[in-house]
Amino acid sequence: MTRRFEDKVMVVTGAAQGIGRRVAERAAVDGAKVLIVDRSPARKEVVKAIRAAGGTADAISVNLETWVGCDKAMQKAVDLWGGIDILVNNVGGTIWAKPFEHYEPQQIDAEVRRSLFPTLYCCRAAIQRMLPRESGVIVNVSSIATRGLNRVPYAAAKGGVNAITASLAWEVAERGIRVVATAPGGTEAPPRVVPRNPNAAEEQREDWYKTIVDQTIQSSFMKRYGTLDEQAGPILFLASDDASYITGVTVPVGGGDLG
Numbered sequence: 001m002t003r004r005f006e007d008k009v010m011v012v013t014g015a016a017q018g019i020g021r022r023v024a025e026r027a028a029v030d031g032a033k034v035l036i037v038d039r040s041p042a043r044k045e046v047v048k049a050i051r052a053a054g055g056t057a058d059a060i061s062v063n064l065e066t067w068v069g070c071d072k073a074m075q076k077a078v079d080l081w082g083g084i085d086i087l088v089n090n091v092g093g094t095i096w097a098k099p100f101e102h103y104e105p106q107q108i109d110a111e112v113r114r115s116l117f118p119t120l121y122c123c124r125a126a127i128q129r130m131l132p133r134e135s136g137v138i139v140n141v142s143s144i145a146t147r148g149l150n151r152v153p154y155a156a157a158k159g160g161v162n163a164i165t166a167s168l169a170w171e172v173a174e175r176g177i178r179v180v181a182t183a184p185g186g187t188e189a190p191p192r193v194v195p196r197n198p199n200a201a202e203e204q205r206e207d208w209y210k211t212i213v214d215q216t217i218q219s220s221f222m223k224r225y226g227t228l229d230e231q232a233g234p235i236l237f238l239a240s241d242d243a244s245y246i247t248g249v250t251v252p253v254g255g256g257d258l259g
Contacts, residue, residue, distance in 0.1 A: 006031035028055030169248030185254025221256025
């Protein structure tokens, strides 16, 4: 079995659950030293599971919606293992699902902070460490929902992620760094350990959320949600040397839905 990330240092944000956790676990099996960046206490369980399977992992809890938090996370990887080879920016996700006219201004701000700034700041913090070495890969996790219903602020944030990917890739390509992204569609995952919106039961209208589910399935040629492995696989491919001539693009992973 090829260990395609042997001796590589990989930072995975939002890795305590869902897609991020699956990416971290599979990368560790392939030899990566993985830093789990997540505020959920479940980050400790992921580290324990990776180590129990013979892998190398550590964790840090920071606020990735701030520059200070992102910079601290990247420095942690450097302090542990000497550098950063791969960054997977996985933090983000819809907090509310509703027609745009029902969003409060503070909710719009919260959606953008959650799904844009962690990627923007972490990219900046990572390239600061990658450029002197003239090597590195950043994989941003965007979303098919840049074209979708009842999530306009989230769509705007993930559209920004796509723009970061293309523009930053162009800036750093000749200096040895690749920047790519995937755009996941609907994904089946276990219930979140820490919900994005703890008041969802009171705040979320069922019919508004059902609109998202129905639209996601209908927009997919395969008429289903994907699995965690179907999302982690493309992320890890883009992070690997097998994708060494791919940069500046966002790859849709939505069963045919191009977003």
